[in-house]
Amino acid sequence: NGNGANTLTFGLIPADGIGREVIPAARQVLEALPSQYQVKFNFVHCDAGFEHFQKTGTALPQETIETLRNDCDGALFGAVSSPSHKVAGYSSPIVALRKHLDLYANVRPVVAQQSKTASGQPVDMLIIRENTECLYIKKETQTKAEDGSAVAIAERRITEHASRRAGEMAFQMALNRHSVREKRSPGQRMWKGLPKVTIVHKSNVLSITDGLWRETIRHVYDTNATYRKNVLLEEQLVDSMVYRMFREPEVFDVVVAPNLYGDILSDGAAALVGSLGLVPSANVGDTFVMGEPVHGSAPDIMGQQKANPVAAIRSAALLLENIGFPAPALAIYTAVDDVLAEGLVTPDLGGKATTQEVTDAICKQLS
Amino acid sequence: NGNGANTLTFGLIPADGIGREVIPAARQVLEALPSQYQVKFNFVHCDAGFEHFQKTGTALPQETIETLRNDCDGALFGAVSSPSHKVAGYSSPIVALRKHLDLYANVRPVVAQQSKTASGQPVDMLIIRENTECLYIKKETQTKAEDGSAVAIAERRITEHASRRAGEMAFQMALNRHSVREKRSPGQRMWKGLPKVTIVHKSNVLSITDGLWRETIRHVYDTNATYRKNVLLEEQLVDSMVYRMFREPEVFDVVVAPNLYGDILSDGAAALVGSLGLVPSANVGDTFVMGEPVHGSAPDIMGQQKANPVAAIRSAALLLENIGFPAPALAIYTAVDDVLAEGLVTPDLGGKATTQEVTDAICKQLS
Numbered sequence: 001n002g003n004g005a006n007t008l009t010f011g012l013i014p015a016d017g018i019g020r021e022v023i024p025a026a027r028q029v030l031e032a033l034p035s036q037y038q039v040k041f042n043f044v045h046c047d048a049g050f051e052h053f054q055k056t057g058t059a060l061p062q063e064t065i066e067t068l069r070n071d072c073d074g075a076l077f078g079a080v081s082s083p084s085h086k087v088a089g090y091s092s093p094i095v096a097l098r099k100h101l102d103l104y105a106n107v108r109p110v111v112a113q114q115s116k117t118a119s120g121q122p123v124d125m126l127i128i129r130e131n132t133e134c135l136y137i138k139k140e141t142q143t144k145a146e147d148g149s150a151v152a153i154a155e156r157r158i159t160e161h162a163s164r165r166a167g168e169m170a171f172q173m174a175l176n177r178h179s180v181r182e183k184r185s186p187g188q189r190m191w192k193g194l195p196k197v198t199i200v201h202k203s204n205v206l207s208i209t210d211g212l213w214r215e216t217i218r219h220v221y222d223t224n225a226t227y228r229k230n231v232l233l234e235e236q237l238v239d240s241m242v243y244r245m246f247r248e249p250e251v252f253d254v255v256v257a258p259n260l261y262g263d264i265l266s267d268g269a270a271a272l273v274g275s276l277g278l279v280p281s282a283n284v285g286d287t288f289v290m291g292e293p294v295h296g297s298a299p300d301i302m303g304q305q306k307a308n309p310v311a312a313i314r315s316a317a318l319l320l321e322n323i324g325f326p327a328p329a330l331a332i333y334t335a336v337d338d339v340l341a342e343g344l345v346t347p348d349l350g351g352k353a354t355t356q357e358v359t360d361a362i363c364k365q366l367s
Numbered sequence: 368n369g370n371g372a373n374t375l376t377f378g379l380i381p382a383d384g385i386g387r388e389v390i391p392a393a394r395q396v397l398e399a400l401p402s403q404y405q406v407k408f409n410f411v412h413c414d415a416g417f418e419h420f421q422k423t424g425t426a427l428p429q430e431t432i433e434t435l436r437n438d439c440d441g442a443l444f445g446a447v448s449s450p451s452h453k454v455a456g457y458s459s460p461i462v463a464l465r466k467h468l469d470l471y472a473n474v475r476p477v478v479a480q481q482s483k484t485a486s487g488q489p490v491d492m493l494i495i496r497e498n499t500e501c502l503y504i505k506k507e508t509q510t511k512a513e514d515g516s517a518v519a520i521a522e523r524r525i526t527e528h529a530s531r532r533a534g535e536m537a538f539q540m541a542l543n544r545h546s547v548r549e550k551r552s553p554g555q556r557m558w559k560g561l562p563k564v565t566i567v568h569k570s571n572v573l574s575i576t577d578g579l580w581r582e583t584i585r586h587v588y589d590t591n592a593t594y595r596k597n598v599l600l601e602e603q604l605v606d607s608m609v610y611r612m613f614r615e616p617e618v619f620d621v622v623v624a625p626n627l628y629g630d631i632l633s634d635g636a637a638a639l640v641g642s643l644g645l646v647p648s649a650n651v652g653d654t655f656v657m658g659e660p661v662h663g664s665a666p667d668i669m670g671q672q673k674a675n676p677v678a679a680i681r682s683a684a685l686l687l688e689n690i691g692f693p694a695p696a697l698a699i700y701t702a703v704d705d706v707l708a709e710g711l712v713t714p715d716l717g718g719k720a721t722t723q724e725v726t727d728a729i730c731k732q733l734s
């Protein structure tokens with residue numbers, strides 16, 4: 001690896017709405033990485049999304065799955081639009097992609113020196129969202145009650161297997177991210193004391209499913225001396241978690257949550273840092289990683305150069321970090337932080353800069 | 368009714384932890400209502416809770432249900448503790464009570480002149496939480512996968528019936544609360560324009576269950592000329608809802624959500640007003656209402672006079688309001704607001720006042 005650049009092939013799946021604006025921005029930043037980082041890129045465009053469904057009848061072509069699986073070292077996903085009415089045959093391609101590629105954890109760092117709360121305390125959380133099950137298995141049926149009215153049932157599935165690997169990832173990342181953070185932002189707030197993992201659940205109501213989730217992660221911890229010694233373990237009911245996250249965001253480090261709670265928590269956490277347009281995520285499996293901004297497809301601002309490219313650009317960095325390239329990832333994070341600190345920001349953050357201007361500034365900062 | 372006082376019989380179910388401190392506070396305030404309001408009270412103590420379960424093996428005695436159903440005009444519930452490990456045979460009495468008494472909507476007003484957000488915008492929301500189904504039906508099973516590892520399944524049930532009545536209540540309250548508010552707090556922010564209902568769902572993933580929820584409520588609206596004329600209807604995915612609630616709480620009026628989302632949202636909304644200790648709720652059915660503070664049993668502060676009695680006291684007022692006694696309810700709301708405005712507050716709000724001091728001050732203000 002020392003002699004000559006690595007060439008990485010990334011699948012790009014812009015999908016819908018502003019996904020088509022922020023993914024090209026992320027690509028431009030990756031291409032602007034100076035040669036000292038020894039990474040070069042091939043990009044492969046892949047189709048998916050609601051608009052693709054409307055044109056072709058399929059939201060996630062088999063070809064996309066195969067290209068990603070066989071030809072790519074990683075991927076970047078944009079955003080999907082949700083139909084405003086039920087559309088027969090349509091099913092979210094992002095949920096399907098996570099499943100097909102077994103990207104079992106969605107990793108969402110939420111960081112700001114000053115949270116957008118009344119206290120302005122810092123926030124520096126890593127939300128790990130289980131990514132394959134819970135209500136996202138989409139096993140739903142509809143029947144009729146005796147009086148003829150409709151009754152719908154969805155299955156929520158929690159397995160020991162998925163809980164265990166989400167837990168393992170949480171403890172590993174709790175241990176790891178401290179060293180990464182120390183390298184990354186020397187002046188920044190560091191966690192005082194031991195790394196901490198907070199298990200989110202609602203086992204006071206869902207004693208069997210969330211009970212299994214919680215007990216399994218506790219068991220991972222209890223049976224691993226390294227974790228016990230170096231990581232604190234706490235838990236929080238999901239309702240209290242949302243409350244506490246807004247009252248005292250500074251007390252959370254790594255947070256691990258079942259799929260739906262993780263979805264809700266990470267959007268909520270985005271409000272703490274001021275905009276969904278800032279928060280990246282990585283869908284992580286054992287053999288593949290796909291970066292994905294936490295924001296949606298925002299059709300209302302599409303085509304107006306208003307989309308904040310930061311979440312997608314940070315997602316590209318998070319992708320690099322998670323496939324073993326921390327140095328260029330760090331360079332991108334730093335360039336983004338610098339441009340934000342200058343106040344060059346899109347309208348979601350109260351600024352006037354365009355998508356292109358922010359992207360260009362980040363590229364310039366990198367070089 | 369004009370000649371002489373009404374005597375109301377209220378069941379008091381303090382249950383666990385600080386429930387035993389805030390329910391007596393609410394009782395004291397009800398008893399302090401001046402005679403001009405023409406209401407008198409009988410109180411009946413009812414057992415329930417985790418501690419009761421530990422003593423007797425039952426968390427909700429049949430006698431409690433029957434006393435409430437047969438002898439009471441309303442009830443006030445305190446809070447329940449959740450066991451820190453799975454306990455065989457234990458099941459949350461509050462969930463069971465809501466079901467047994469068919470209290471199908473949990474109504475949670477969240478009000479503050481200045482929200483605890485960076486912008487400090489006002490918040491004046493009414494969250495209506497469906498209270499009988501969703502994952503709260505507690506149909507859970509556990510089996511084993513082929514490799515012997517555990518697999519747990521929970522059923523999430525959404526019915527047309529429950530969705531319709533939750534929707535009806537949302538539109539009714541959207542119409543009603545504007546007149547109540549105008550009477551109640553003349554100087555306060557008023558909703559500009561029409562009353563608004565926001566349907567919360569996640570039908571981009573749960574197209575059948577949340578699809579039914581959303582379509583049913585839309586249908587209630589579409590088929591009622593009064594609603595169409597006087598109420599705006601919007602919808603919001605639950606993840607975006609949490610985000611937007613913290614970014615721009617001022618844009619929400621009445622919010623209607625399935626059980627679990629409603630649980631999470633209302634705790635989150637409590638952070639907007641500064642403390643869970645401020646937020647009341649009423650469990651409302653067609654024939655019975657039970658007030659209940661949104662906070663939990665907080666065993667960590669029990670017995671120290673630190674519990675904020677305001678949520679329970681406001682829940683008593685909300686109970687009165689919902690069983691047809693708006694005048695004494697308004698008197699209590701106003702007395703509470705006055706005492707809070709004076710800065711006489713418990714430690715959750717940064718003050719030093721005790722539970723008893725706050726309660727006494729509210730009683731004094733009333734007289």
Ligand SMILES: CC(C)[C@H](C(=O)O)[C@@H](O)C(=O)O
Nearest residue numbers: 080092094095263571572606
């Ligand atoms: C678009 C939707 C299916 C998706 C999800 O709920 O996972 C989105 O909200 C996300 O967080 O990536």
Ligand SMILES: CC(C)[C@H](C(=O)O)[C@@H](O)C(=O)O
Nearest residue numbers: 204205239447459461462630
């Ligand atoms: C204690 C618990 C079962 C309850 C719930 O989830 O309904 C509580 O959180 C509430 O909001 O009243």
